[in-house]
Structure formats: C-alpha cells, structure tokens
Amino acid sequence: MKDALIALSCISRKETTRIFRIWIQTLVPPVITMTLYFIIFGRLIGSQLRDIGGYNYMAFIAPGLIMMSIITNSYTNTVSSFFSAKFQRNVEELLVSPTPDWAIVLGYVSGGMVRGLCVGVLVTVVSIFFAGLSVYNLFFIVIFGLLTSFVFSLAGMINGIFAKKFDDVSIIPTFVITPLTYLGGVFYSISLLPDFWRTVSKINPIIYMVDGFRYGFLGIHDISVYGGVSILVVFAVILFGANLYLLKKGVGIRS
Amino acid sequence: MDALTIGGLTKQYRSGVQALNGISLCVKEGDFYGLLGPNGAGKTTTIGIITSLITKTSGTVKIFGIDIDDDFPAAKKLIGVVPQEYNFSIFEKVIDIVCQQAGYYGMSRAEALVSAEKYLRRLGLWDKRQVAARELSGGMKRRLMIARGLVHEPRLLILDEPTAGVDVELRRGMWDFLEKLNGDGRTIILTTHYLEEAEQLCERIAIIAHGEIVIDTGKRELLRRLDTETFVLDTRAPVHTIRPLDLVSFTIVDETTIELTMPHTLSLNTIFAHLAEHGIIVESMRNKTNRLEELFMELVEA
Numbered sequence: 001m002k003d004a005l006i007a008l009s010c011i012s013r014k015e016t017t018r019i020f021r022i023w024i025q026t027l028v029p030p031v032i033t034m035t036l037y038f039i040i041f042g043r044l045i046g047s048q049l050r051d052i053g054g055y056n057y058m059a060f061i062a063p064g065l066i067m068m069s070i071i072t073n074s075y076t077n078t079v080s081s082f083f084s085a086k087f088q089r090n091v092e093e094l095l096v097s098p099t100p101d102w103a104i105v106l107g108y109v110s111g112g113m114v115r116g117l118c119v120g121v122l123v124t125v126v127s128i129f130f131a132g133l134s135v136y137n138l139f140f141i142v143i144f145g146l147l148t149s150f151v152f153s154l155a156g157m158i159n160g161i162f163a164k165k166f167d168d169v170s171i172i173p174t175f176v177i178t179p180l181t182y183l184g185g186v187f188y189s190i191s192l193l194p195d196f197w198r199t200v201s202k203i204n205p206i207i208y209m210v211d212g213f214r215y216g217f218l219g220i221h222d223i224s225v226y227g228g229v230s231i232l233v234v235f236a237v238i239l240f241g242a243n244l245y246l247l248k249k250g251v252g253i254r255s
Numbered sequence: 256m257d258a259l260t261i262g263g264l265t266k267q268y269r270s271g272v273q274a275l276n277g278i279s280l281c282v283k284e285g286d287f288y289g290l291l292g293p294n295g296a297g298k299t300t301t302i303g304i305i306t307s308l309i310t311k312t313s314g315t316v317k318i319f320g321i322d323i324d325d326d327f328p329a330a331k332k333l334i335g336v337v338p339q340e341y342n343f344s345i346f347e348k349v350i351d352i353v354c355q356q357a358g359y360y361g362m363s364r365a366e367a368l369v370s371a372e373k374y375l376r377r378l379g380l381w382d383k384r385q386v387a388a389r390e391l392s393g394g395m396k397r398r399l400m401i402a403r404g405l406v407h408e409p410r411l412l413i414l415d416e417p418t419a420g421v422d423v424e425l426r427r428g429m430w431d432f433l434e435k436l437n438g439d440g441r442t443i444i445l446t447t448h449y450l451e452e453a454e455q456l457c458e459r460i461a462i463i464a465h466g467e468i469v470i471d472t473g474k475r476e477l478l479r480r481l482d483t484e485t486f487v488l489d490t491r492a493p494v495h496t497i498r499p500l501d502l503v504s505f506t507i508v509d510e511t512t513i514e515l516t517m518p519h520t521l522s523l524n525t526i527f528a529h530l531a532e533h534g535i536i537v538e539s540m541r542n543k544t545n546r547l548e549e550l551f552m553e554l555v556e557a
C-alpha cells in the first residue's frame with residue numbers, strides 16, 4: 001500500500017510537471033477563450049439582454065463559463081496525456097512496474113484535476129474582473145468544482161485508453177462534450193425553456209453541474225443542488241469502476 | 256533457486272499470428288542467459304509476457320518461484336527490463352525518467368535519487384542528467400534505459416537486444432558493465448542477434464526459432480556439437496582438380512579458391528601435405544564463418 005501511494009504521488013508529480021512545463025498550451029488558451037466570451041457575450045451582447053434571476057447576463061453566465069473551462073481542461077488533460085504516454089510507449093514504464101491500476105487511474109486523474117482546477121481558478125479571477133462575481137456558498141463551489149473535475153478527468157482517461165490515433169483524442173470533446181456544455185445551461189436558464197425542452201435538458205448531466213456551481217456563486221438554481229451532487233457521485237463511481245475494468249482487461253495497452 | 260521458469264508458454268496474437276508454440280526454459284539464479292534467435296522468432300514476445308506487456312495464451316511463468324498468475328505485482332518487483340525499442344517520454348529529463356521509475360517501484364524520492372545517481376554515473380550519463388531525453392544520442396538512450404531498468408535493484412535483469420545500434424567501443428563497455436553486474440550475483444537474460452555477444456557473455460544459451468526453443472544448453476556443450484570445421488584456401492596457381500582425401504570434402508569455388516570441410520580429429524598438416532603432393536601451393540587460409548553462427552543457421556533452418 002505504501003509503495004502504491006509512492007507510485008501514485010510519482011505519477012501525479014509527473015503529470016503536474018507536464019502541465020506547467022507546457023503552460024502555454026495548457027493554461028493560457030482557456031483563459032484567452034474565456035476572456036473573449038466575457039467580452040463578446042457578457043459585455044457586448046449581454047448588455048442588450050435583460051437580467052436572469054435578478055443578475056445581469058454577464059454575472060449569470062460567469063459560473064457556467066468557469067465550469068465549462070473545468071470540464072474541457074480536465075478531460076483534455078487526461079485524454080491527451082494518457083494517449084501520448086501510449087503513443088510514446090512510456091506507459092510501459094508503469095505497466096512493467098507493480099503499480100496497481102487504481103494508482104495509475106488516480107495518478108492521471110489527479111493531473112486532469114490540477115489542470116482543470118488551475119484553469120478554473122484563473123477563469124474565476126477573470127470573472128471577478130469582468131463580472132464582479134461574489135461567493136454565495138463556498139462549500140457548493142468547492143464540491144461541484146472538485147467533483148466535476150474528477151468526473152471529467154475519469155471520462156478523459158477512458159477516452160485515452162481507447163484512443164488509437166490522434167484524431168480519437170478530439171472526437172468526444174468536439175462531438176459530445178462541447179454540444180452538451182452549450183446545451184447545459186451555461187448561457188441560459190432552463191427555466192426559460194418550454195416544458196418539453198426543459199425535461200429533455202435534464203437528461204444532460206452537465207446541466208446539474210453548471211446549475212449547482214452557479215448556486216454556489218449566485219444563490220439561484222433551477223434544479224436541486226443535492227440532486228446534482230448525487231448525480232456527480234454516481235458518475236464518479238461508475239467511471240472509476242469502468243477505468244479499473246478496462247485497465248485490468250488491458251484494453252488498448254496490452255497485446 | 257530458479258530465477259525464471261517458463262513452462263509450455265504459447266502466444267497467439269489477436270491478428271492470428273502464432274508467436275510462441277509452447278516454449279519451456281529455466282534460468283538459474285546468477286546465470287547469464289542468452290536467448291538467441293532470428294527476427295520474428297518470438298524473443299520480444301517472451302519478454303513481453305514476463306513483464307506483463309503482453310498477455311499469454313497459455314502456459315506458466317514463475318519469477319523466483321512466484322507464479323505470475325498468482326501474484327504478478329510481487330513478481331514484477333524482482334524484474335528490471337530494458338526493452339528493444341525506446342519507450343520513454345522524449346520530453347522528460349534523464350534524471351526524472353530514472354527517478355520516476357524508481358517511484359513506480361515504491362522507492363522514496365531520496366532513495367531514488369541515490370540509486371539514480373549510482374547507475375547514471377556508472378553508465379556515463381550523470382553529466383546529461385538535466386538534458387531532455389530527445390537530445391541524447393542513440394547509444395545514450397540505450398544506456399538511459401539500462402539505468403532505468405536497474406534503478407530499483409531488480410534481482411533479474413532482462414535486456415532485449417541492448418547493443419543494437421551501439422558502436423564497437425561502447426558495446427565492449429556495456430559488456431564489461433553487464434559482466435560486473437552478473438559478477439555481483441544478478442541474474443541476467445539477454446536477447447541478441449550477435450552470436451559473438453552471446454559467446455562472449457553468456458554461460459547458457461537458448462536458441463529460439465519460429466516460436467520454439469531449438470536448443471537450450473551450456474555454451475561449451477553448444478560449441479562441442481560442432482565437430483567439423485570449414486576453411487577457405489587461396490592458392491597461388493589455378494587449380495582444376497583435387498585428389499580426394501578421406502574424411503575431407505573439397506570444393507573448388509573458383510580457380511584459385513578452395514573450400515574444405517574436415518573433422519576436428521584430423522590435423523591441418525595432413526591436408527597441406529596432401530595438397531603439396533599434388534602441386535597445390537596454399538597462399539592464405541581463413542575460417543569460413545563464425546562456428547557458432549554456422550550451428551545457429553543449421554539449427555534455425557532445421
């Protein structure tokens with residue numbers, strides 16, 4: 001057990017070093033993108049819109065934009081880091097060692113979380129600057145931030161395990177995650193939707209994350225925040241189990 | 256004690272290729288064991304199974320008595336592996352690559368640094384420790400992988416063609432290094448295409464071809480199996496016919512070149528006397544091929 005924890009901290013350290021070594025690729029672009037969102041949607045377009053839930057449009061979208069950065073960056077980091085370890089074959093360093101699968105998963109996931117949360121903090125700073133964001137309930141901000149980052153890092157890991165070529169790294173983010181985020185109530189409140197679409201929206205798990213996170217900042221929510229936490233915990237357990245299963249079966253890593 | 260016991264190991268890849276057809280072998284603790292075979296024989300596949308990179312189809316593998324089906328992590332702890340192809344991140348620094356590997360085996364950062372320094376110094380890479388792996392030359396990359404394979408002090412070191420693409424001088428240096436490691440009691444298994452390498456280093460040699468072990472024996476016994484030897488002679492004047500001689504077979508390769516195969520029991524003097532008697536003057540003579548190589552070809556093609 002002690003050996004496994006040392007191995008885990010070693011992977012974490014390697015992943016963290018990687019993020020800061022290539023910070024121009026990992027930390028800067030999301031901050032630029034989000035700043036543009038604030039300027040365009042928040043300031044230029046938002047100033048023409050009416051308030052939602054008592055907040056101006058810029059303040060309303062800020063928590064969702066932070067969440068969106070956490071989601072994409074957590075996911076992208078594990079998928080690209082694990083795929084690159086497969087591609088360069090240095091994943092073999094881990095596979096020949098006695099490191100247990102759970103430590104491999106948590107090691108890579110910790111990297112995704114470091115990147116997701118670092119970007120999250122940077123974007124929050126930008127939001128404070130543009131939207132004068134305040135904190136309503138720090139506990140929910142932290143719990144939703146951590147769980148979302150954990151869940152998407154796990155999902156990215158699964159993508160990394162299956163990925164066979166570079167294209168496979170960006171398919172899911174482009175075709176699944178981005179659309180779900182845009183439809184996940186980042187830019188609007190689902191209470192503005194007709195009944196039918198509001199119900200359909202609730203199939204989208206990202207709704208719960210954005211909504212709960214927004215509650216932490218603004219104190220307004222469309223759905224139950226405890227429901228959101230439960231859904232995240234369920235996803236975390238399922239995805240962690242799926243990762244362990246895939247590594248045990250050697251999918252994508254052992255021939 | 257046996258460092259490695261393999262019994263009836265088979266591997267069929269998903270593509271359908273049957274890479275191993277039930278190989279069995281046994282490496283004693285302290286052995287320097289050579290696994291020789293032509294391209295595609297199944298050497299890397301065998302090593303892959305021992306180190307968990309490849310899943311076996313059937314058969315058993317035991318590392319110091321630990322069956323990999325029972326407790327693979329415990330078995331892995333005792334093995335260090337130096338793969339045939341580079342498999343480190345080219346963006347990372349030499350020291351980080353080696354220390355991380357130590358960490359994967361549960362060594363604390365402090366222990367890892369001590370051990371990494373020891374092996375990087377011994378392999379002449381200490382000055383390069385802060386350099387990203389992509390900036391190393393091919394020979395340095397190989398040595399980096401050796402340091403990485405040793406950093407957790409494995410009892411069994413497995414090297415898959417460690418001297419491929421390494422110049423003669425460096426190869427000698429590596430041989431010395433490996434002999435010293437083995438002298439300190441570490442068991443070493445090495446695959447190679449170079450018979451000279453196996454002859455120089457290994458006490459026991461197994462030859463593998465088409466996924467089967469064709470021979471597994473001591474080096475001396477292997478050499479003893481060669482009871483004949485072939486020489487090539489250059490003659491001063493053109494030769495058209497040679498009188499036959501008992502036990503010796505002559506072939507005229509071209510006008511001034513003769514090839515002869517003779518048993519060890521016969522003396523070269525007899526041959527020369529016989530040739531001189533028929534007016535054939537020999538100018539120079541050489542051994543046709545490395546003897547081990549001949550045996551190797553014979554066994555592999557059988």
Ligand SMILES: Nc1ncnc2c1ncn2[C@@H]1O[C@H](COP(=O)(O)OP(=O)(O)OP(=O)(O)O)[C@@H](O)[C@H]1O
Pocket residue numbers: 255268269270272273274292293294295296297298299300301339
């Ligand atoms: N991942 C794989 N998938 C399918 N077939 C494979 C795979 N790896 C190796 N093989 C096949 O298995 C056989 C044995 O290959 P292996 O790599 O074990 O040979 P080798 O003895 O190491 O050869 P070399 O001396 O060229 O390194 C070959 O026919 C090879 O094509």
Ligand SMILES: [Mg+2]
Pocket residue numbers: 298299300339415
């Ligand atoms: Mg090979």
